[in-house]
Each structure stands twice: as structure tokens, then as C-alpha cells.
Amino acid sequence: MTPILQIEQVSKRFGGLLALDKVTLNVNAGEIFGIIGPNGAGKTTLFNVINGVYAPTLGRITFRGENVTGLQPYDLSKRGLARTYQVVRPLAELTVHENVTVGACFGRENLPLEKAETVADEVLQFVGLTARRDMLAGKLNVAQKKRLEMARALAARPIMLLLDEVLAGLNPQEVADMLGVVRKIRENGVTIIMIEHLMHAVMNLSDRVFVLDYGAQIAEGTPQQVSSHPKVIEAYLGDPKIAQRFLEGTG
Amino acid sequence: MKTLTNAPFWLLLVVIAVVAAAPVALNNVSLREDFFLILMLIILASSTNIIMGYTGYVSFGHIVFFGTGGYIAFFLMQSLQLHFVLAALCGGIAASVMALLIGVPVLRLRGAYFALATIGINEAMRSFVTNFEPFGGSIGMFFNFSVYDAYGGAKNAGQLAYYGIVAVALLTVAASFLIKKSKFGLGLMAIREDQDAAQVLGIDPARLKVLTYTISAFFPALAGAIFFFKNGIIEPGPAFELHRSIEALVMVMLGGYGTVTGPIVGAIVYDRLRSTLITAPPINLGTLTINLSNFHLVIAGVLLLAIVLFVPAGLIGWLRQRFAPVRRYLE
Amino acid sequence: MNLEALIASSFDGLMLGFVYGLMAMGLTLIFGVMKVINLGHGPVIVIGMFAVLVMSQALGINPYLTLPVVAVLGIAFGVVMYFISLHRVINAPELTTLLATFAVNLIITGLMTVIFSTSPRGLDVSLGALQFGAVTILGTRVTAVVIxxxxxxxxxxxxxxxxxxxxxxxxxxxxxxAELMGIDSTWMLALSFGLGIMLAMISGALLATLFSFTVLSGGGLETKSFVIVVLGGLGNPTGALFGGIIIGLLESITTIFIPVSWVPVLEFVVFVLILLVRPNGIFGAR
Incomplete structure (x- = not known):
């Protein structure tokens, strides 16, 4: 089976900084693919390159058999790629419902407004934000904003979803709720790539895990394979707290 | 389109049309002149609001389209004896084409840089027209008496200009309403809130912004064509008066930016306030006589500052925030 | 082409350029520190002009001796203007601060018109002239450059x-x-606004010694300041000085080649092009 997303030898340079160094990875349709790595490893840059915010300096990206290297974010959105931001970016002066309608309107199905409004209501139901439908998005709390990010991305009816630390800043109950939502999304057939710092979450959810450090791949495989990989331990031992969590998550 | 079966939409247009018909029905020429000015301000404020309120791009020099449309239409009427309606349409289309051409590079700029560029464009255009001999240079152009003859004399031409401005005002408000309530408008507001996030959600900001700028240039150009047709004279100063551009921004802020009715209310309130101040009788405080008309700029400034500092959402915006049920009727 | 005329106008333009640079520096300093484009810049320049006029005529003081007073007035006025019109909205989107400063513009222009009317004024300053062949250098200009x-x-x-x-x-x-380091940012913002206003007022005072002026002179000078600031890079005071000199030279030299009325066309076209191609100014990093 050909992978749904192929990243071949992708590098991204910012001036003197090599943020991504010849990254190669394949993501299969229907899987949850976890990306981990210490702070500053280049995880978010990788997302930005995948969804077209930055064009890669070198390398090639293929999505569903089509070369999408250097396409704009809106082109990729139309092709079925959606993402959430690590630092939430609600359209603050629009209502929750309008935010999600934007996703549905301009996403893969390019729906007309009325159809998009219906889809938005369905998605709000799915993520459990129906009660906040007519609130201004800027007035939501953090957990709700994270759900909104998710809802907006889902309303585009994506084929692949990039989740950038959707669990960060949530309390344990909110984390559990969000994990439920992520599982449900996968059950609907959406391929998911997630960047996550919460090790137990990423290790439990992911089919495969990819580890980045200083912009380069240091390991890839099942959660078990990765967590016993010496280079991964070494990378994380630089930060004992994370190493501890790391071991707890898989132990 | 759902908006076309929307009651507030038709109600708004009917109210404007009925009020605008009053001076004609009453055969009151001075009232008609007052209304002409208010309707023109509504056009300027509403079209500024389309690019500024919906899209978040503050066009400080939007008056450049008013002047350009006015000049081109005037030239066509004067030199080629083109009919007023046709000439106005040509002026409108020319301004839109100009907006399309300058919009592509200029709308890449964000925030203050965009605002400054629009000022620069207006000033460049004004100084260019001042030197452009076919348009009469710094003296401008004025109609031969014969031009009005085609419309049954100056008196009838005034009446015709009024019908024209009413039609354009209705058109502008309708366009503003339809855009706000459309998928297109939703895309614009997403750009206003966060352009980068909007891109990731599938919006091509460059395309939407340029299209919006092109639309928002059309209406002030028509207004300019009609205004200078009525006056029978056009000069670079009044045609490209930056001050009028900024006044339009003030009206948008006063009424509530990003709303449909806000710029209308803002235009009416601003105009009434200004004319009240200018025509107010002097106040006698014993030996001291205060002539309010001298202070109209000061009062306008204080009022603007008060709004910006304390009611940034504007009158309509404030009502919508304060009384949620109002939102369904006051767009 | 007359070489002497070229040299003479270059000198004139260069000297005027320094004053323009000072004028634009006020605008660019404020933008650099607080990202506010001060639309009240023009009227503030005019306040500087009338401050000298009033002091020198009513009190009979030499115009140049009033400059320290103008400077102090400028800082004080700027700080007050900051707290009244900007402090509340300093973190709001730029539209808000643009309109707040424009409101101040209306208030100042309105008050000045009531007090002074719009008739043309001039200071009667003469410091003689130096003659080098065809080149005449006016004492007032040299003094303005030095100041x-x-x-x-x-x-x-x-x-x-x-x-x-x-x-x-x-x-x-x-x-x-800066706040984490214990700097009182509110006071620093107010102070830098005060400095910006001070520079505008001093430049107004100097311009008043060179040209006649009215209450409404500010408009043109304000747009000229925008051009200069963009040339030099928004927020860059040194750039403003160079931008001022470029505009001063441009205005004087180009008039030899093209009619004077075309100069603004050139200025504003260059202005827009620089914004598009090099928004950080011709000296700034791309």
C-alpha cells in the first residue's frame, strides 16, 4: 500500500539555522502517527512545512500520490489537509459557530454557506461545544478553545489531520475527554499526525512514533521500539523530568 | 442566497428609499441638498467599511476612488458628451480596475504599512492630476452650460443627480449587507481576525482581499461622478481630499465597524452634528461670546477621541453587544 | 544646464533636508517605540511654529532663544497628549491609535484656527548671507542646520x-x-512620545524661521514626514535624517529638470514603491 503522506529528504533552513535536516517519513492511511522530540527539535516547523506555511528548502512532499511541495496552505486545505495550532488561534470576534463554519466553507468540500452552517452544528455536537455555539470565540476558556481548534479543522472534512499539542494546558479530565475525541476522529477514517509532549498519551494512542532531535530523525517505529531506543533515551535524558515521564508512560 | 429572503435586509433598503423620497415628495430643494450629502457620506462610509470593517485593512486614502471616478466621468461628459449614467459607470469601472491593479501589490502590506500606502497613493494621484493638462491641471474642469441642456437644464440635472445618489446608496448598502452575510464575507472576517489561520483553513487571502478592494472602489467612484456632475466643476483639491477619507473612517467608527447599519448611522450622526455645530447661534456668557461654529473641529475631535477610547465598538456595535436580541435585526 | 544653479540648489536642499530629517525623526521615534503612527504630527509642528511666533513677537525675545522653551513645552505637551489620547488604547489594533491621534489633530487644528485664524504668518529673522560665486547661503539656513x-x-x-x-x-x-527587568514601560512610552513631539515642535520652530506659514501648514508637512520616514525606514531615527536630506535634495535639484509641480508626484510614487519593495526603508534590512 502506498503511504498517504510521503516526506522525502525534507530540509528547512532559516538563515543560519537548519531547523529540519533531511527528514524522511511515511504515514499510512488511517493510522495515528505520533511525533515527539525535545523542545526546539523542529516538530512545529515540520508541521508548517507539511501544510504549506513554509516551503521546504530542499526535499519533496507527496500527499495522496500528488507532489504538493511548495503549495500554499489554502491549496492543501482544499486537498484534505487540516491542522490545529499549538497556541490556539480562534477568530476572536466571530462566534464559535462562525469559526467552525469558516472551516466547513473553505475546507476540502468547499461547501456553500448554508450547508457549511449545518456541518458546523454537527461538528460542534461531536466535540461537545454546542452549548457555546453563539459565544464569541475569544471569550472561551483554554480547553474550549482547543476543542474549537479541533472542530474548525474537522469541519473541513479532512483526509488527514495535524494535531499540534492539543493536550497541552488541559487538566486530566479534559485530557481524557480530548483523547476520546481523537479516537473517534480516527474511527471516522481520518489519518492523524500528532505532536505531543504528554508521553503516556502519545504512546497509548499512536500506531507509530517518530522522534526528532535538532531537526533530524533519531528514531522511528512502534511506541515500544521507540521507547527502548538508546538515542531517544539519550535525547530525553537532557531533560530528566521528561525522561521520567517518558519511562512512566511506557513502563 | 438566503439574504434575499431576509426581512432586515429589505426593511433597511425600504427605510432608506422611503426617507430618501421625502425631499422629492415635498418638493423641498434645500432638504434634498442635505439628503444628497448624507447619502453620499453613507456611500463613502459603507464602502470604506467593506474593506476596513470586514477585512481589517484600514484604507486611509479611499477617497482616491471618489476623485478618480469623478474625474473620469467628468471628462467623458465634458469632452465626449457621454451620457451621465454611462459616464458614471465608466468612472466606477475605471476606479475598480485601478483598485485591482494597485490592490495586488499594496494588499500584501499589513497594518500601518497598508494605511500609509493608501495615503501615498491618494497624494500621488492628486499631485498627478494637478499636473495633468487633459483634466485641466490645477484649475480643474467645469461644464459648459450646454452639458446640462441634454438633461433639461441645471435644475433637472440636480434632480437627476439626486436620483443617482439614492440609487448608488441603495446599491452600496445592499452590497455591504450581501457581502456580510455571504460565504465571501465570512472569509473576509476570518482574514480580519487572523490572516495566517484563515489561510490554513483554506482561504486564499490575496484573492479575497483584492476582490474586496475592487468592489469597495466601485461605489465611491460612482458617488464622485454624481457629486461633481451636480457641482458642474471638479478640482484636484476637493476630489482627492484626504480629510474626507478620514472623516469616512470616523463615521465607520462612530456607527460601529464591521456592521452594515453602523456606517449609515455614523454618517447621519456625523453630518447632523457637524451642521448643527456650524449653524449654531453664538452662546452669550456675560461678556464672553462663544461661537460654536468656530469650535466644530474641536468638538468633532473630542467626540472622536471619546468614542475611540470609551466606545470602540461604535453605536451599533455597542447596542449589539449590550442587547443580544437586537443582533437579529441590526446587522 | 547650469552647473552653478545645480550647486546652489543642492546646498539649499541639503540644508533644508536636515530640518526635514529632524521633523520626521519625531514621527519615526514614536513609531519605533510604540508602533503608533502619530496623525497629530502636522498640527504639532504648527504648534512649534506658533510658539516661536508668539514668544518672539509678544515678548520680544530672539526666536532662537525661545527654542529651549519650545523643547520643554514639547515634552510636556507630548506626555500629556500620551496620557489623554493613547495610554488607554496603546495595546489596541493600529486603527484605534491612528484615529485617537487623528482626533488630537482635529482638536489642535480647531483650537489653533480659533485662536490664530488661518491667515499667513512669518517671522522676521535675518542673519545675513554668505556669497560664494553664484551660491548664496542664507544665515538662517545655516543656523537651522546647526541646531x-x-x-x-x-x-x-x-x-x-x-x-x-x-x-x-x-x-x-x-x-x-523590559517590564520584567523592572522598567516602568508606561512612563517610558509617555517620555518617548514627549520626545517625538518635542522634535516635531523644534523642527516647526526652525521651519518658521525659514518660511511663512499658516495654521494649516501641518497637513503638507505631515505627509512629507511620512515620505521621509518610509524612505529611512519606519522606526529608524538615523534613517529619518538621511530620508530628510534625500527629500530636501530631491525637491531642490529635480526642480531644475522638471516643473516644480511634478515633484510631489515623484515623491509619492517613490514613497509607495519603497513601501512595496523595501518596507524597512532604503537603508534598513530587507
Missing amino acids: AVIVTAALYFFLYRTRQGKSIRAVANNRNA
Whole structure:
């Protein structure tokens, strides 16, 4: 089976900084693919390159058999790629419902407004934000904003979803709720790539895990394979707290 | 389109049309002149609001389209004896084409840089027209008496200009309403809130912004064509008066930016306030006589500052925030 | 082509350029520190003009001796203007601060019109002239250049050598970080606004010694300041000085080749092009 997303030898340079160094990875349709790595490893840059915010300096990206290297974010959105931001970016002066309608309107199905409004209501139901439908998005709390990010991305009816630390800043109950939502999304057939710092979450959810450090791949495989990989331990031992969590998550 | 079966939409247009018909029905020429000015301000404020309120791009020099449309239409009427309606349409289309051409590079700029560029464009255009001999240079152009003859004399031409401005005002408000309530408008507001996030959600900001700028240039150009047709004279100063551009921004802020009715209310309130101040009788405080008309700029400034500092959402915006049920009727 | 005429106008333009530079520096300093485009810049320049006029005519003081007073008035007025019109909205989107400063523009212009009317005024200053062949150098211009240079040097000394100046630069660089370091950012913003206004008023005072003026002279000078500031890079005081000199030279030299009325066309076209191609100014990093 050909992978749904192929990243071949992708590098991204910012001036003197090599943020991504010849990254190669394949993501299969229907899987949850976890990306981990210490702070500053280049995880978010990788997302930005995948969804077209930055064009890669070198390398090639293929999505569903089509070369999408250097396409704009809106082109990729139309092709079925959606993402959430690590630092939430609600359209603050629009209502929750309008935010999600934007996703549905301009996403893969390019729906007309009325159809998009219906889809938005369905998605709000799915993520459990129906009660906040007519609130201004800027007035939501953090957990709700994270759900909104998710809802907006889902309303585009994506084929692949990039989740950038959707669990960060949530309390344990909110984390559990969000994990439920992520599982449900996968059950609907959406391929998911997630960047996550919460090790137990990423290790439990992911089919495969990819580890980045200083912009380069240091390991890839099942959660078990990765967590016993010496280079991964070494990378994380630089930060004992994370190493501890790391071991707890898989132990 | 759902908006076309929307009651507030038709109600708004009917109210404007009925009020605008009053001076004609009453055969009151001075009232008609007052209304002409208010309707023109509504056009300027509403079209500024389309690019500024919906899209978040503050066009400080939007008056450049008013002047350009006015000049081109005037030239066509004067030199080629083109009919007023046709000439106005040509002026409108020319301004839109100009907006399309300058919009592509200029709308890449964000925030203050965009605002400054629009000022620069207006000033460049004004100084260019001042030197452009076919348009009469710094003296401008004025109609031969014969031009009005085609419309049954100056008196009838005034009446015709009024019908024209009413039609354009209705058109502008309708366009503003339809855009706000459309998928297109939703895309614009997403750009206003966060352009980068909007891109990731599938919006091509460059395309939407340029299209919006092109639309928002059309209406002030028509207004300019009609205004200078009525006056029978056009000069670079009044045609490209930056001050009028900024006044339009003030009206948008006063009424509530990003709303449909806000710029209308803002235009009416601003105009009434200004004319009240200018025509107010002097106040006698014993030996001291205060002539309010001298202070109209000061009062306008204080009022603007008060709004910006304390009611940034504007009158309509404030009502919508304060009384949620109002939102369904006051767009 | 007359070489002497070219030299003469180059000198004139160069000297005027220093005053223009000083004028634009006020605008660019404010933008650099607080990202506010002061639409009240023009009327403030006019206040500077009338401050000299009133003091020199009513009190019979030599116009140049009023400059220190104008400077002090400028800082005080700027600080007051900051707290009245900007402090509340300093973190709001730029539209808000643009309109707030424009409101101040209306208020100042309105009050000045009531007090002074719009009739043309002039200062009667003459410091003689130096003659080098066909080149005449007016004493007033030389003095204006010297003062502009002194004020610029003093500004740089203040910004780079004093504690307050360094704090202002810290606030300009990163307001939050500066606050974490214990800098009172509100006071620094107010002070830099005061400095910006002071520079505008001093430049107004100097311009008043060179040309006649009215209450409404500010409009044209304000747009000229925008052009200069964009040439030199928004927020860059040195750039403003160079931008001022370029505009001064441009205005004087081009008039030999093209009619004077075409100069603004050239200026504004260059202005828009620079915004598009090099928004950080011709000296700034791309």
C-alpha cells in the first residue's frame, strides 16, 4: 500500500539555522502517527512545512500520490489537509459557530454557506461545544478553545489531520475527554499526525512514533521500539523530568 | 442566497428609499441638498467599511476612488458628451480596475504599512492630476452650460443627480449587507481576525482581499461622478481630499465597524452634528461670546477621541453587544 | 544646464533636508517605540511654529532663544497628549491609535484656527548671507542646520548614553521583557512620545524661521514626514535624517529638470514603491 503522506529528504533552513535536516517519513492511511522530540527539535516547523506555511528548502512532499511541495496552505486545505495550532488561534470576534463554519466553507468540500452552517452544528455536537455555539470565540476558556481548534479543522472534512499539542494546558479530565475525541476522529477514517509532549498519551494512542532531535530523525517505529531506543533515551535524558515521564508512560 | 429572503435586509433598503423620497415628495430643494450629502457620506462610509470593517485593512486614502471616478466621468461628459449614467459607470469601472491593479501589490502590506500606502497613493494621484493638462491641471474642469441642456437644464440635472445618489446608496448598502452575510464575507472576517489561520483553513487571502478592494472602489467612484456632475466643476483639491477619507473612517467608527447599519448611522450622526455645530447661534456668557461654529473641529475631535477610547465598538456595535436580541435585526 | 544653479540648489536642499530629517525623526521615534503612527504630527509642528511666533513677537525675545522653551513645552505637551489620547488604547489594533491621534489633530487644528485664524504668518529673522560665486547661503539656513544637528546629537546621546534613554530602547525592543527587568514601560512610552513631539515642535520652530506659514501648514508637512520616514525606514531615527536630506535634495535639484509641480508626484510614487519593495526603508534590512 502506498503511504498517504510521503516526506522525502525534507530540509528547512532559516538563515543560519537548519531547523529540519533531511527528514524522511511515511504515514499510512488511517493510522495515528505520533511525533515527539525535545523542545526546539523542529516538530512545529515540520508541521508548517507539511501544510504549506513554509516551503521546504530542499526535499519533496507527496500527499495522496500528488507532489504538493511548495503549495500554499489554502491549496492543501482544499486537498484534505487540516491542522490545529499549538497556541490556539480562534477568530476572536466571530462566534464559535462562525469559526467552525469558516472551516466547513473553505475546507476540502468547499461547501456553500448554508450547508457549511449545518456541518458546523454537527461538528460542534461531536466535540461537545454546542452549548457555546453563539459565544464569541475569544471569550472561551483554554480547553474550549482547543476543542474549537479541533472542530474548525474537522469541519473541513479532512483526509488527514495535524494535531499540534492539543493536550497541552488541559487538566486530566479534559485530557481524557480530548483523547476520546481523537479516537473517534480516527474511527471516522481520518489519518492523524500528532505532536505531543504528554508521553503516556502519545504512546497509548499512536500506531507509530517518530522522534526528532535538532531537526533530524533519531528514531522511528512502534511506541515500544521507540521507547527502548538508546538515542531517544539519550535525547530525553537532557531533560530528566521528561525522561521520567517518558519511562512512566511506557513502563 | 438566503439574504434575499431576509426581512432586515429589505426593511433597511425600504427605510432608506422611503426617507430618501421625502425631499422629492415635498418638493423641498434645500432638504434634498442635505439628503444628497448624507447619502453620499453613507456611500463613502459603507464602502470604506467593506474593506476596513470586514477585512481589517484600514484604507486611509479611499477617497482616491471618489476623485478618480469623478474625474473620469467628468471628462467623458465634458469632452465626449457621454451620457451621465454611462459616464458614471465608466468612472466606477475605471476606479475598480485601478483598485485591482494597485490592490495586488499594496494588499500584501499589513497594518500601518497598508494605511500609509493608501495615503501615498491618494497624494500621488492628486499631485498627478494637478499636473495633468487633459483634466485641466490645477484649475480643474467645469461644464459648459450646454452639458446640462441634454438633461433639461441645471435644475433637472440636480434632480437627476439626486436620483443617482439614492440609487448608488441603495446599491452600496445592499452590497455591504450581501457581502456580510455571504460565504465571501465570512472569509473576509476570518482574514480580519487572523490572516495566517484563515489561510490554513483554506482561504486564499490575496484573492479575497483584492476582490474586496475592487468592489469597495466601485461605489465611491460612482458617488464622485454624481457629486461633481451636480457641482458642474471638479478640482484636484476637493476630489482627492484626504480629510474626507478620514472623516469616512470616523463615521465607520462612530456607527460601529464591521456592521452594515453602523456606517449609515455614523454618517447621519456625523453630518447632523457637524451642521448643527456650524449653524449654531453664538452662546452669550456675560461678556464672553462663544461661537460654536468656530469650535466644530474641536468638538468633532473630542467626540472622536471619546468614542475611540470609551466606545470602540461604535453605536451599533455597542447596542449589539449590550442587547443580544437586537443582533437579529441590526446587522 | 547650469552647473552653478545645480550647486546652489543642492546646498539649499541639503540644508533644508536636515530640518526635514529632524521633523520626521519625531514621527519615526514614536513609531519605533510604540508602533503608533502619530496623525497629530502636522498640527504639532504648527504648534512649534506658533510658539516661536508668539514668544518672539509678544515678548520680544530672539526666536532662537525661545527654542529651549519650545523643547520643554514639547515634552510636556507630548506626555500629556500620551496620557489623554493613547495610554488607554496603546495595546489596541493600529486603527484605534491612528484615529485617537487623528482626533488630537482635529482638536489642535480647531483650537489653533480659533485662536490664530488661518491667515499667513512669518517671522522676521535675518542673519545675513554668505556669497560664494553664484551660491548664496542664507544665515538662517545655516543656523537651522546647526541646531538640527545639535538636537539630533543630543537625542542620540540621550538614547544611548543615559539610563532613561536605554530604558526607552529596551521598551522599544520588547515591552514585556523590559517590564520584567523592572522598567516602568508606561512612563517610558509617555517620555518617548514627549520626545517625538518635542522634535516635531523644534523642527516647526526652525521651519518658521525659514518660511511663512499658516495654521494649516501641518497637513503638507505631515505627509512629507511620512515620505521621509518610509524612505529611512519606519522606526529608524538615523534613517529619518538621511530620508530628510534625500527629500530636501530631491525637491531642490529635480526642480531644475522638471516643473516644480511634478515633484510631489515623484515623491509619492517613490514613497509607495519603497513601501512595496523595501518596507524597512532604503537603508534598513530587507
